[in-house]
Amino acid sequence: MRYRWLAVATSAALVASMAAGCGRDSGGGQEAAKDVAEGKASGEITVWAMGTEGEKLGEFAKAFTAENPDAKVSVTAVPWDSAGQKITSAIAAKATPDVSMIGTTMQGEIAKTGALDPTPTDLFQKDSFFPGAWDTTVVDDTAYGVPWYVETRGIFYRTDLAQKAGFPDGPKTWDDLKAMAKAMQTKAGAKWGVNLQPGKTGSWQSILPFGWSNGAEINSDDKYTFDTPQMTEALTYYQSFFSEKLSPTNLPEGALEPAFAKGEIGAFMSGPWHVGILNEQGVKGKFAVAPMPSKQSSTSFIGGSNIAVFKDAKNRDAAWKFLQWLSKPDVQAKWYQTVSDLPAVQSAWDDTALSGDPMLKVFGEQLKSAKAPPAFPTWTQLAATFDVEAEKVCVGGSDPAAALKAVQSQADSIGTGS
Amino acid sequence: MTRDRVAKLSLYAILCAGLLVVVGPFLWMLLSSFKPEADIRSVPPTWWPSTWTLDHYRDLFDRLDFPQYFANSAIVAVLVTAGNLLFCSLLGYALAKLDFPGRKALFLTVLGMLMVPGMVTFVPQFVLVSNLGLANTYAGLVLPFLAGPFGVFLMRQFLLAIPDDLIEAARVDGAGEWRIFWRVVLPLCKPALATLGILTFLSSWNNFLWPLVVATTDDKYTLPVALALYAIGQNRIYYGLLLAGAVVVVVPVLIVFLALQRHFMRGIATTGLK
Numbered sequence: 001m002r003y004r005w006l007a008v009a010t011s012a013a014l015v016a017s018m019a020a021g022c023g024r025d026s027g028g029g030q031e032a033a034k035d036v037a038e039g040k041a042s043g044e045i046t047v048w049a050m051g052t053e054g055e056k057l058g059e060f061a062k063a064f065t066a067e068n069p070d071a072k073v074s075v076t077a078v079p080w081d082s083a084g085q086k087i088t089s090a091i092a093a094k095a096t097p098d099v100s101m102i103g104t105t106m107q108g109e110i111a112k113t114g115a116l117d118p119t120p121t122d123l124f125q126k127d128s129f130f131p132g133a134w135d136t137t138v139v140d141d142t143a144y145g146v147p148w149y150v151e152t153r154g155i156f157y158r159t160d161l162a163q164k165a166g167f168p169d170g171p172k173t174w175d176d177l178k179a180m181a182k183a184m185q186t187k188a189g190a191k192w193g194v195n196l197q198p199g200k201t202g203s204w205q206s207i208l209p210f211g212w213s214n215g216a217e218i219n220s221d222d223k224y225t226f227d228t229p230q231m232t233e234a235l236t237y238y239q240s241f242f243s244e245k246l247s248p249t250n251l252p253e254g255a256l257e258p259a260f261a262k263g264e265i266g267a268f269m270s271g272p273w274h275v276g277i278l279n280e281q282g283v284k285g286k287f288a289v290a291p292m293p294s295k296q297s298s299t300s301f302i303g304g305s306n307i308a309v310f311k312d313a314k315n316r317d318a319a320w321k322f323l324q325w326l327s328k329p330d331v332q333a334k335w336y337q338t339v340s341d342l343p344a345v346q347s348a349w350d351d352t353a354l355s356g357d358p359m360l361k362v363f364g365e366q367l368k369s370a371k372a373p374p375a376f377p378t379w380t381q382l383a384a385t386f387d388v389e390a391e392k393v394c395v396g397g398s399d400p401a402a403a404l405k406a407v408q409s410q411a412d413s414i415g416t417g418s
Numbered sequence: 419m420t421r422d423r424v425a426k427l428s429l430y431a432i433l434c435a436g437l438l439v440v441v442g443p444f445l446w447m448l449l450s451s452f453k454p455e456a457d458i459r460s461v462p463p464t465w466w467p468s469t470w471t472l473d474h475y476r477d478l479f480d481r482l483d484f485p486q487y488f489a490n491s492a493i494v495a496v497l498v499t500a501g502n503l504l505f506c507s508l509l510g511y512a513l514a515k516l517d518f519p520g521r522k523a524l525f526l527t528v529l530g531m532l533m534v535p536g537m538v539t540f541v542p543q544f545v546l547v548s549n550l551g552l553a554n555t556y557a558g559l560v561l562p563f564l565a566g567p568f569g570v571f572l573m574r575q576f577l578l579a580i581p582d583d584l585i586e587a588a589r590v591d592g593a594g595e596w597r598i599f600w601r602v603v604l605p606l607c608k609p610a611l612a613t614l615g616i617l618t619f620l621s622s623w624n625n626f627l628w629p630l631v632v633a634t635t636d637d638k639y640t641l642p643v644a645l646a647l648y649a650i651g652q653n654r655i656y657y658g659l660l661l662a663g664a665v666v667v668v669v670p671v672l673i674v675f676l677a678l679q680r681h682f683m684r685g686i687a688t689t690g691l692k
Contacts, residue, residue, distance in 0.1 A: 051651050055481075076635050079646035082627060089631045092541050093548035097634070103652070151653075254459040254657070273653045281456050305652075 031142040033118035041318035042070035046097035048087070050080045052339050053101060053148075053305070060338055064325050071318055084110075091115040091310075098313035099322065102145060102306050104136040104372055105380060110308075112377035112417060116144035117309040117316065123324045132302035133344045136372045140418055145308025146327055149341035152300045152363055152370045153209060155194070155290040156274060157267035158260065158283075164188035165266070170290030174213075174237060177293040181246040184266035193246040195256055195268035196238065199391025204373070204383050205301050206269050207390055209292050210234040212299035212371050219374040222418060224382065224411035227404040234295075235393060235400035242394045249395045257281045271303070272342060272363050289362045302370035304344065342367070377417030385410045444668075451475070451661040458657045474662035482644050483637075484666075491623060491640040492670070494559045498622040499615055501564030506614060507607060509565070510573025511599055515585060525574070531567035544631055554634040563622060569614050576610035577603065612681030619674050623667075641667050 041064075049057050054077025061073035076097070078086055084106050090096045091113050102110055110116065119137065124146055126134050133147035155177070157170050165183035167176060181193025197203040208218065214237075216230035241247040251259070257274075259265040261281045278287055292300045307326065309319045325331060332343035333351035342354075342363065349355060349364050373379055389403040446465065450458050451474055453467040478484065512518070513525050543562055544553075552558035580603060588598045604611075629640040639647070645667065649660035 051647065054647070074635075077647055079630065079643060079650060080652050081646040081650045082630055085627065086631050089541055089544045090634075093545040093553070095548045095553050095634070258456065258460050271653060273651075277654060 030140065031118045033120045033142075035122045036120045036317045036320045040070065041068040041321040043315045043318050044072045044074055045099060045315050045318050045322050047073060047075045047322075048078050048097050048100040049075055049307075050078050050083050050101055050103075050305070053341065054078055056339050060335065061322070063331075063334075064322060067325070068318075068321070071322075073322060088113070094312055096310040096312050098315050098319040099307060099309055101148060102308050104133075104147075104303055104306060104375075105383070107136055107144070107306055108139055108375035108377045108379050108417070111139040111144045111375065115310055115312070117311045117313065117320075119143040119146060120320055123320055124327065128327070128329075128346060129344050130302065130346055130367050130370070132367070132370045132372050133304065133306075136302070136375055137306050137308075139375045139377075145306045146323055147344035148305050148307040148326060149332075149335070150302055150304035150344045150367055150370075151271045151273070151342055152302050152366045153205065153269055153271050154292060154300065154362055154366055155267055155269055156260070156278070156287055157194075157290060158184075158190075158263060158286055159288050160286055161188040161190055161263060161266045162288075170288060171267075171293045172290070174210075174293050174295045178237075178240070178246070181241065181266065182244075185246065188266065189263065190266040191259075191264040192248050193266050194241065195251060195260075195265050196241055196247045196394075197269075198242060198247065198249045198394035199387055199389075201384070201387050203390045203394075204386045205303065207235060207238055207386075208371075208373065209300045210238055210295075212301075213292055213295050213297055215296045219376070219416075222416055224374075224376075224408065224416065226386075226411060227401070227408040232401045232404055235390075235404060239393050239397075239400055243397060260287075272340075272360070275359055276340070289359045291362055291366050297369065298366070300366045300370040302367060302372045304342070374416070378411075378414050381414060382407070382411055447661050447664055447668075451658065451665050453658070455656070455658050458661070474658035475666075477659055478648075478662050478666065481648055486637060487639055487641050487644040490556075490559075490629075490638060491642075493556060494629070494640060495619050495622040497556075497560045498563045499619045501560070502566060502569045502618040503611055503615055505565035506569030506573045507577075507604065507611065508599070509570045510577050511603055513570070513574045514577035515580075515582070515603075528567045528570050528574075532571060540627070540631075547632060553632055554638050556638075558632045559629055559638070559640075562628070563625075566618075569618065572614055573607070573610055576607060580606055609681050612678045616675060616678050620671060623671055 047057065047061075048054070054075060058073065058075035061075065065071055065073060083103070087096075087100060087102070087106070087110060091110070096115060119142075126143070129147050130150060133150050134143070137143045137145050137147060155171060157180070159168075161184050162168060162170055162180060165180050165188045167180040167183070171177040171180045177194065184190040184193045197206045211218065211231040211234040214230045214234045216228050216234060218224060218226055218231070242249055248265075256265065256268060257277055258281065260268065260278070261283045275289075278284070292298045307323055309316060309323065313319050326335070327345055329343070329345050329348040329350075332345045332348035333353060335341055336343055336348070336351075337353055342360070343349060346368075354360050354364065373383070376382075386407050389407050392398040393400050393403045446463070449465055449467060452470050452472070453464075454469060454471055454473070457464065457468055509528075513521060513528070547553060547558045547562065550558075552561065584602060584606075585598055588602045593601070624642060625640070626642045626646065629638075630643045630646075633639050633643065636644075636647075641663075645660065645663040649656045649663060
């Protein structure tokens, strides 16, 4: 997420100009979805997918074409870097494929261009997906596309250091997290108790979970609400890790994992992909994952990707049938085994490959209540403001309430974009 | 004598320090492309790999359809460079040496185009290319870059310095306009052409966003796009693969530079004189 700020900024500007000039704006109201014709899929389905998903999906889709012999799935792998720019340019030129993977945080601005086809209600059951994941597809009360895979955040901690610090099972509450971080420094020899992102791009993904766990909501209906007492309290708590020297403010890129391996950093907040990185670093068996420490609740961030069909799709019905196939629980579980993407469909987690893994279990539990920011078209712009203000709070020591007020006034001036 | 030696020594010391600053990152890139992933991420960074590995290069050539991407990059960069050399020198010559109505306005237009950031024209340009049916073709990758305002400006400035008398003399001898351009003017422009050539080649070779957007199937991707696809994930960067790829991408540029180095230096020297 961190490396795409430029693309996000340019595509945000682009979408803003397109929404104004293109005349196919989704209009603000609910949009009705057309049903999909019965029968097997046929014809060529063109798909854009990012990174590893793009690399592996073509081969994976052979199982689909085996069931639908008249269909052909052509996958183009798109780099994550500037993917938003590629999609929005294609929309502007009406040169979209039938299907594209869409990062959850891009969903709002892309759906707002009016280029996405509403999800047919006859093919998909909302309840089969994690609720937080489904919410990321919804713009102006209409779902565009379906969640494909998900990820969420938890606290990674060194089990040996946590033992010495007196928290053998990891932190459970806000107070635990603070006490464990302190004890890791005083009793377990860690230089830093816990690493939290000190502002900068994407830091909202670490900070908002603390707010949500404290009962804060960043939007009510069609308005952003950043400057609430709950969010202020959460940001003050987050800031205290830096002011009390429990978290580093200037850790270089890539330094986290080696420091964690050496025991210099006792814990950090991140997502499931870090399991693989840590195992590569030789820390296997020395760490565990705890859910978000709770205050009023334990509520984390849900990210990942959706997959959607474009209105200009040449092969709409077959495209939706392909997405329906991708959303089957057994296909989702098999996809996890192919690329380690966590299933967005809840029942896929009954598969032993997922339910048998203790670390995944933590993420699986967390996902049931995890939340995403609203899919407002202006969200990426506002997230950038939030990250800048968060940096002032964490590194510069400015007042959390004032920072949130600044975010709120920016939110009030640009609106939600709906 | 000793004073001279001290001066010389300190000069070399300064030059060496400068060289280290310039070459250091490249050296680190080269050495690190042979390190295991954990080694690359170590803090403080190390120079020498703790164990040498070819894994990243193997990964690069196994997973990427390397010859295809390399060929795409080379085709695009060579055509774009050739186009720029031809068209920019033609227009530069016209603007510098030929008298025709609207010359000044044309030159001002070229200067104006220099001031427009690429981001502004990016999407309209793509819509245009797409409507012409050129999306996902080599033509779509090459055509928009065949001539650029910077190249025209550079050539015009250089051509201004060529004495009019030389062109007059050729005309008196009965040479036609084409002949004058090809036989008299162009050979004198070698330094400027070398400069323009390497700058164009470099920017085309490194171009990322345009090929990313224009190519809609992987077989039209250029090297930087392919590299970004494999080395930059949603939540992490594969540094080893990225560095190995960077090494491989840099080599052709180095070859072009070394080949044109002599002219290039002269080009910079002469543009500096004016």
